[in-house]
Amino acid sequence: MSDNVSPLRQPADSAGVVALTRELAGLIVAALNLEVTPGDIGPDQPLYGEGLGLDSIDILEIALVVSKQYGVQLRADSEENTRIFASLRQLAEYVNAHRTK
Amino acid sequence: MLAYRGGVPILVREFLADVARVGAALADGGHVLNVCSDRYHFTVGLAASLVAGKVSLLPSTRTPEVIAQLRRFAPDAFCLTDEEECALELPRVRFPASRGAAATAGAEVPRIEAGRRAAWVFTSGSTGTPVPHQKTFAGLLECMRVAAERLALTDGRSHAVVATVPPQHMYGFESSVLLPLVSGNALCAEHPFYPADICHALEAVPRPRILISTPIHLRALMAAGLALPATDLIVSATASLSTELAREVEQRCGTRLLEIYGSTETGSIALREPTRTAEWHLWPHVTLESRGEETFAQGGHIGQRTRLYDVIEPLGVDRFLLHGRTADLVNIAGKRSSLGYLDHQLNSIPGVVDGAFFHGAAAADGTVARLGACVVAPGLEAAAITAALRRRIDPVFLPRPLLLVASLPRTSTGKLPQEALRSLAAAQTKPSGAA
Numbered sequence A: 001m002s003d004n005v006s007p008l009r010q011p012a013d014s015a016g017v018v019a020l021t022r023e024l025a026g027l028i029v030a031a032l033n034l035e036v037t038p039g040d041i042g043p044d045q046p047l048y049g050e051g052l053g054l055d056s057i058d059i060l061e062i063a064l065v066v067s068k069q070y071g072v073q074l075r076a077d078s079e080e081n082t083r084i085f086a087s088l089r090q091l092a093e094y095v096n097a098h099r100t101k
Numbered sequence B: 001m002l003a004y005r006g007g008v009p010i011l012v013r014e015f016l017a018d019v020a021r022v023g024a025a026l027a028d029g030g031h032v033l034n035v036c037s038d039r040y041h042f043t044v045g046l047a048a049s050l051v052a053g054k055v056s057l058l059p060s061t062r063t064p065e066v067i068a069q070l071r072r073f074a075p076d077a078f079c080l081t082d083e084e085e086c087a088l089e090l091p092r093v094r095f096p097a098s099r100g101a102a103a104t105a106g107a108e109v110p111r112i113e114a115g116r117r118a119a120w121v122f123t124s125g126s127t128g129t130p131v132p133h134q135k136t137f138a139g140l141l142e143c144m145r146v147a148a149e150r151l152a153l154t155d156g157r158s159h160a161v162v163a164t165v166p167p168q169h170m171y172g173f174e175s176s177v178l179l180p181l182v183s184g185n186a187l188c189a190e191h192p193f194y195p196a197d198i199c200h201a202l203e204a205v206p207r208p209r210i211l212i213s214t215p216i217h218l219r220a221l222m223a224a225g226l227a228l229p230a231t232d233l234i235v236s237a238t239a240s241l242s243t244e245l246a247r248e249v250e251q252r253c254g255t256r257l258l259e260i261y262g263s264t265e266t267g268s269i270a271l272r273e274p275t276r277t278a279e280w281h282l283w284p285h286v287t288l289e290s291r292g293e294e295t296f297a298q299g300g301h302i303g304q305r306t307r308l309y310d311v312i313e314p315l316g317v318d319r320f321l322l323h324g325r326t327a328d329l330v331n332i333a334g335k336r337s338s339l340g341y342l343d344h345q346l347n348s349i350p351g352v353v354d355g356a357f358f359h360g361a362a363a364a365d366g367t368v369a370r371l372g373a374c375v376v377a378p379g380l381e382a383a384a385i386t387a388a389l390r391r392r393i394d395p396v397f398l399p400r401p402l403l404l405v406a407s408l409p410r411t412s413t414g415k416l417p418q419e420a421l422r423s424l425a426a427a428q429t430k431p432s433g434a435a
Helices: A009-032 A056-070 A080-084 A088-098 B012-025 B039-051 B064-073 B137-150 B170-183 B195-203 B215-223 B243-253 B339-347 B382-390 B418-434
Strands: B003-005 B008-010 B031-034 B055-058 B077-081 B092-094 B117-123 B131-136 B160-163 B186-188 B209-213 B233-236 B257-263 B267-272 B280-282 B287-291 B294-298 B306-308 B310-315 B319-325 B329-332 B335-338 B354-359 B371-376 B402-404
Touching: A009 A056, A009 A088, A056 A088, A056 B195, A056 B215, A080 A088, B003 B039, B012 B039, B031 B039, B039 B055, B039 B170, B039 B186, B064 B077, B117 B137, B117 B170, B131 B137, B137 B170, B137 B267, B160 B170, B160 B195, B170 B186, B170 B209, B170 B257, B170 B267, B195 B209, B195 B215, B209 B215, B215 B233, B215 B243, B233 B243, B243 B257, B287 B310, B294 B310, B319 B329, B335 B339, B339 B354, B339 B371, B339 B382, B354 B418, B371 B418, B382 B402, B402 B418
Parallel strands: B003 B186, B031 B055, B031 B077, B055 B117, B077 B092, B160 B186, B160 B209, B209 B233, B233 B257, B371 B402
Antiparallel strands: B003 B008, B117 B131, B257 B267, B267 B280, B280 B319, B287 B294, B294 B306, B310 B319, B329 B335, B354 B371
């Protein structure tokens, strides 16, 4: 879609990812009923295990939110899967690149 | 045909060659913790262990604490893995990569003595030590022969069995590994997780195909808004499915949905069609006996009289209604524990003076209800307690919230009502939640 990114487009995309990171933090906190505020989730903090402490049930829930909100269907059998949930920023970048709405 | 991987059939003679190859690679120890994530690898490992006279270990989780307990239970245990990395503190055998050697036609099918112990499965018990339950080869086979009949998988056609549950979980072990093996159907190596993965795994295999799943995965599958591939049977277990969800699954997948009831101790023992009736139909020869609040199952493949940790109302000789779990039982996403076990683990953490888990309120939208915990631990931070718990208990049981309190709301007789813990937690979380 945006393979030939113009120099002007680049900063806008990064800003998009930053905004999306905050938006996803809000969606995740709401969907999982977490005890933290969206601002507490650092963009590079791991979501799984030791970081935010999410498990696979949570990840499935986030996948649902992401499919409803952005039309992105996550797949576990892609190499990308572990990377996608490495952090909020990685998730935002993935959603930003694959969103259909 | 015995299995599929990526839609490609794996024949019985290839399986037999793989079993022989893996059998030669196994360690000397008599107990195997088979953690292969590929369901076909798991099945080959299981068969190779059986042929070699080794017993498979199926713990309910693999935290460092549980692995240490397994080592004490079976000092000769080793782990069979198909992953590059394996953090388990056990001697390790890597699942040997296939050398592509041609499988010889007419290879002899190994014979396994029916009465032999095939596996130990573990429940968490109520005192901090996992409780082992023996599974004989004959008992497992008998249970799955009944399941195959009840699920109508014995019509001579080869059904492809796709499952969203891991082969190491009792339900997955039975329904996604033993059931296809026993009934001449084909298991699928994949372990689909996301809704898109489930659709892909189903589409990859020919019909008739069936889906072995759980309420959590089925709910996600319905909510994802995907076009669902035609499926010939859907099976759910681990928790009761709401009638609404069952109806939606049947309508959207154009097929029947059947639910299995069972426990780690007994394996599968009953079946129902939730859109038709709330009544569970017991396996033939299995009977229930109520003693006060407690219900026991016996007969058939079960062997000795075994307690069921659910509130059960028997109806006649072969049917019953399920009215939820007993107060101490915890079941989250098919993982079972008990408040007693979890409290014991919590109170074993250095610095914890007193602490108790409590059941969270069930959510109306079908999302998973988590546990909470109130902890008295002067000088410890909540994060440190959570980190210590993570080494001891399965992550699904980690408390949300974990609240540090000055004292627990014990009654004058020392009892700790669940409701009092919930109220305490609600009172503590409100201010920050409103902020």
